Amino acid sequence: MADENPLRILASRAAAPRIVSELSRRRFLSLSAIVGGTAFLAACSAGGAKPAPSATGGKLEGSLSMYSWGDYDAPEVLKDFTKTLGPKLTVDSFGSNEELIAKLVAAKGTGGYDIIVPTGVYIPQMVQNNLLMKLNKDLIPNLEHMDPAYLGRGWDPKNEYSICKAWGTTGFVYDKTVITRDLKTWSDFLDCAQKEASGKTSVLDDPAEITGMYYWANGIDWNTEDDAEIDKCEDFIVNTLAPHIAAFDSYPGSGAIPQSSHALIEVWNGDARQGITNSDNPDKWQWVLGSPTTELWMDNWAICSTAPHPEAAHAFINFVLTPENAIKELDYIGYHTGEKDIQATAEKAGLKMLDLVFFTPEQLATMKDGEVNKAQTRTVDIYNKAKAAAGA
16 A cells, blocks of 8 residues: 555535535546636635644634534544543534535635545645645644555645545445345446346446446546547446436445445445444345455545634644544544554454455555546536436
């Protein structure tokens, strides 16, 4: 992992209102293109927010506001922060990086938020446009507990603005009481969706995940900019697959899996673990890591440039990085938090379904980085057409 640069452009993990329905839920550059080149970014650059001074180690403020993905922290950890250190914490949820950035821009920087959780590839643009505060790492001594493999990523080589919160990948689960054959690959998923799982299939509500399935199944670089390949993807997704899709759901772990509302479900690994663990009949669900290739992503702790409570924000990040809290976070959200030796700790604690959290070198080799490129608008267009074709 140390030599890889996971660049996931994350979609929503919870139901949250979209800023503009036709926008990609993943890719910032597609948003920029849709609203007119660099105008969107320019709105939050010079003349916008005036960054507040970074924290200096002074007295903690009495409150703290976080804007993050839905259901993305262990409630126990959030409560313990307030109990231990004092600041009252409030948490709002966004459904996409676009939604996060649009809200910050509209509010000239922060909108009253302190901590935010952007995905790695967005960080350079956010730094360039003064949306993030430079971290005072003297106030985050628990950074020493992080595995160096998850620090120094390409989007923030010195971790001046961000620290890994969690990373993961994409696969699918299926109900073995409905689907009796073994499914092992993305090709199996796509075939089953058109056959015994027709009308019982759920996919992630995310443009790149929907097109990604086609590329991954067919051995095509999912960051392709080849118009011919994209045309073939569109034809398959819109005309062949979409009529069989019952739902576009980025958070099946809290609903579709434990409620058995669908038989075949594209899902992120941590959400799959959460859903299966909460199911009344977990044994009927089979997890499959997408193959022959799939994605790898990383989300990050960051602080808004004009955060009203910078001291409490730094204290919170330091608090969640303790080994004790890192393992609680992992157990709740089902994603690797980047801490040193956390796999051994999880195994010693007897946590369930760790094969959905930790992966072998062979599995890691199949996970590919996402990329922002000129194909974004086409990807979003395919997504919109697929939803229309599915009647969603």
